[in-house]
Amino acid sequence: MKIIKSATLANIDASEVSVESTFTKGLPSFTIVGLPSDQIKESKDRVKSALLTNDYKFPPKKITINLSPSEIKKTGTHFDLPIALLISLYEEKKIDFKDIHVFGELSLNGEIKDSNNIFPIILSLAKQSKINNVLVCSNSAKKISKIPNINIYCVKNLLEAIEFFHEKDKSKYLYKKDMLEYEKININGKEFYYENYYENDFFDIKGQENAKKAALIAAAGNHNILLEGSPGCGKSMIAKRLPYIMAPMSLDEILEIAKLQALDLKEPNFKPVRVSRSPHCSSTKASIVGSSNSLGEIALANAGALFFDELAHFPSSILESLREPLEDNCLLISRANSKVKYNTKFLFIGAMNPCPCGNLLSTNKSCRCNELEIKRYKNRLSEPFLDRIDLYVIMNETNINDKPSVDSKSLHEQVIEAFKMQILRGQNELNGKLNDKQVNKFCILDEESTAILHRATNSFNLSFRSINKVLKVARTIADLESSVSIKKHHILESLNYRRR
Template identity: 80%
Template sequence: MKIIKSASLTNIEANEVLVESTFTKGLPSFTIVGLPSDHIKESKDRTKSALLTNDYKFPPKKITINLAPSEIKKTGTHFDLPIALLIALYEEKNINFENIHIFGELSLNGEIKDSTSIFPIILSLAKQEIVKEVLVCEKSAQKISKIPNIKIYCVKNLFEAIEFFSKKNKNDFLYKKENLEYEKININNKDFYYEQKYPSDFLDIKGQENAINAALIAAAGNHNILLEGSPGCGKSMIAKRLPYIMAPMSLDEILEIAKLQSLDLKEPDFRPIRVSRNPHCSSTKASIMGSSNSLGEVALANVGLLFFDEIPHFPGSILESLREPLEDNCLLISRANSKIKYETKFLFVAAMNPCPCGNLLSKTKNCRCSELEIKRYKSKLSEPFLDRIDLCVVMNETNIDDKSIVDSKTLHNKVIEAFKMQILRGQKNLNGKLDDEEIKKFCILTNESQELLRKATQNFDMSFRSINKVLKVSRTIADLDGSSDIKKEHLLKSLGYRRR
C-alpha cells in the first residue's frame, strides 16, 4: 500500500488527508472511499483519461483509493494528482512520498490546473506547522510562494509529476519564491506593507472637517464609527475612502485576505489594501452572518472594513447578531454537528439619515416626518448595539462654499505614524481591538485625565464598556498627537465622539 499526503478544507480550516491505494486481484474496478464529495468521485474519469492519453497503462486490477481519516467529508478537485500518481507509480517500489504534500486538478490531457481551495488549504496547513514541502502546478505555486517556510516544487503536467519522483535531484523543479514588491516599514524586526495609491481621495470631500477627523481616528485605531447626516453630505464617500488610509498590513494579514478572497471564489491579489464589504440592507441573515457551510460578509470582512449603509433599514435580528463580532472580534456559529469560529477583526462603518425622509438637519428643506416616525426610526438601533460603536458623528449639511480640507496621502501618513507608536509599545492589536488587560497596560492616563474620566462617568452614567471605548479612542487620539500619555485634551475629544 502506498500513501500520499494531501488535505481537505473544512469551512476555513484544513485537515490533513492521507490518500491510500491498494491494487488487488479481481474484476477490474476503480473505487474511491472515505466520504468523498461529488468532485472527488468525478476524479476517476479525469484520472483515467489523463493516464491513457499520456500512454500510461491503467492497471487491470481492483483499485481502491481511501481518503483517511474516513469520518471527515472530503471536498475539492485537487485530489486528482495524488490519485493519478498512486496509479501511475503503483509498480515502483523505491518511490518516497513521505515528506511532501501533493495538490492539483487534472485536465483530460494530463495538464495540471490550480483550484480555488489549494491556497487556503496550504496556508492553513502552514499555520498548523504540518506542511514543509508541496508539489503543485505553476499557477498554484505563484500564490503559495508568499507563504513563508515552505519549499515549493512546480510541475506542468502528469508526465513531469511522474518524472519528479524518478529523479534524485529535485532542485530542477524548485520554484523560486517571490517577495512582495510594496512599500514597507520594519518595526521590531517585522515587516508591515502599505500602498500609497488612492483611487478614491478624501480631497473629493468638501467640508466635513469633524467627520474626516473621526474617520482618521477610526482608520488609525480600527475603531467602529457611525456617520449620521442628510442625504448627499458625504457619508458613503468617507466609507469608500477609508480602506486606502487604514494601517499597514503584516504578511499574515495579507495572506488572510488572500485566503478569504479564494474562499469567496475570487483571484487573490496580495495587495496591502484592506478589503471592504458593503452588503445591502435586503441581504439575508445567513449571507451576512454566515453558516456552518459558507462564509458570510462578517467573516469575509476580517482585517478589513464592513460598511452598513442606511443601517436602520437592516433587520433587527442582523443588527443584534452583530453585537458578538463587534465586542469579541470573533463569531461562533454552533450547529447540531459542528461549531465554527470566525475571526471578525474588522473596522465597522455605519451610515444613517437623521430621520426617515432625511431632511431633519436640513436648513433649506422641510422634514416630513412626525416625532413618532423619527423615534421609531432611531429606535431600530438598540442601546446595547450603539454601545459597541466607538465614534458617533453628526455630519453637517453640504454647502456650495465648502472646500476640500485634506488629501488621502496626508491622512495615511498620519495613520502610519500612529501605527508605529502602537506596534513599538508592544501591541499585537490596534487600539480599537484591545482587550481589558491590554487597556490597563497601554491606556495610561495622567492624573488630570483620570479625574476628568471619573466626572464624565458620573455625569453621563457611562457603562464599563463605554469607559473602555473612550479610553481606546483617547489612546488613538494621543498616538495621532505623538503623545505617550493620554492627556486631558485627548480624553475630551474622545468624549465628544460618544453618543449621548
C-alpha cells in the same frame, strides 16, 4: 499499500488527508472511499483519461483508493493528481512519497490545473506547521509562493509529476519565492506593507472637517464609527475612502485576506490594501452572518472594513447578531454536527439618515416626519448595539463655500506614524481592538484626566464598555499627536465622539 499526503478544507481550516491505494486481484474496478464528495468521485474519469492519453495502461486490477481519516468529508478537485500518481507508479517500490504534499486538478490530457481550494489549504497547513514540501502546478505555485517556510516544487503535467518522483535531484523543480514589492516599514524586526495608491481620495470631500478627523481616528486605531447626516452630505464618500488609509498590513494579514478572497471564489491579489465589504440592507441574515459551511460578509471583512449604508434599514436580527463580532472580534457558529469560529477583526462603518425622510437636521428643507416616526426609526438601533460604536459623528449639510482640505496621502502618513507608536509600545492589536487587560496597561491617565472621565461617567451614565472605548479613542488621538501619555484634551475630544 502506498500513501501520498494531501488535505481538504473543513470549514475555513485544512485537515490533512492520506490518500491510500491498494491493487488486488479480482474483477477490474476503480473505487474511491473515505467520504468523498461528488467532485472527487468524478475524478475517476479525469484520472483514467489523463493516464490513457499519456500512454499509461490502466492496471487490470481491483483498485481501491481510500481518503483517510474516513470520518471527515473530503471536497475538492485537487485530489486528482495524488490519485493518478498512485495508479501510475503502483509497481514502483523504491519511490518515496513521504514528507511531500501533492495537490492538483487534472485535465483530460494530463495538464495540471489550479483550483480555488489549494491556496487556503496550504496556508492553513503552514500555520499549523504540518507542511514542509508541496508539489503543485505553476499557477498554484505563483499564489502559494508568498507563504513562508515551505518548499514549492512545480510541474506542468502528469508526465512531469511522474518524472519528479523518479529524480534524485529535485532542485530543478524548485519554484523561486515571490517577494511582495510594495512600500514597507520595519518595526522591531517585523515588516509591514502598505500602498501609496488611493482609488478614492479624501480630497474629493469638501468641508466635513469633524467627520474627516473622526475617520482619521477610526483608521489609525481600527475604531468602529457611525456617521449620521442628511442625504448627500458625504457619508458614503467617507466610508469608501476610509479603507485606503487604514494601518499597514503584516504578511499574515495579507495572506489571510488572500485566503478569504480564494474562499469567496475570487482571484487573490496579495495587495496591502484593506478589503471593504458593503452588503445591501436587503441582504439575508445567512449572507451576512454566514453558516458552518459558508462564509458571510462578517467573516469576509476580517482585517478590513464592513460598511452598512442605510444602517437603520437593516433588520434588527442582523444588527443584533453584530454584537458578538464587534465585542469579541470573533464569531462562533454552532450547529448540531459542527462548530466553526470566524475571526472578525474588522472596522465597522455605519451610515444613516437622522430620520426616515432625511431632513431632520436640514436648515433648507423641512422634515416630513412626525415624532412617532422619528422615534421608531431611531429605536431600530438598540442601546447594546450603539454601545459598541466608538465614534459617533453628526455631519453637517453641504455648503457651496466648502472646499477640500486634506488628501488621502497625508491622512495615511499620519495613520502610519500612529501605527508605529502602537507597535513600538508592545501592542499586538490596534487600540480599537484592545481587551480590558490591555486597556489597563496601555491607556493610563493622570489625575486630572481621571477626574474628567469620572465626571463624564456620572453625567452621561457611561457603561463600563463605554469607558473603555473612551480610553481607547483617547489613546489613538494621543498617538496621532505623537504623545506618549493621554492628556486632558485627548479625553475631552474622545468624549465628544460618544453618543449621548
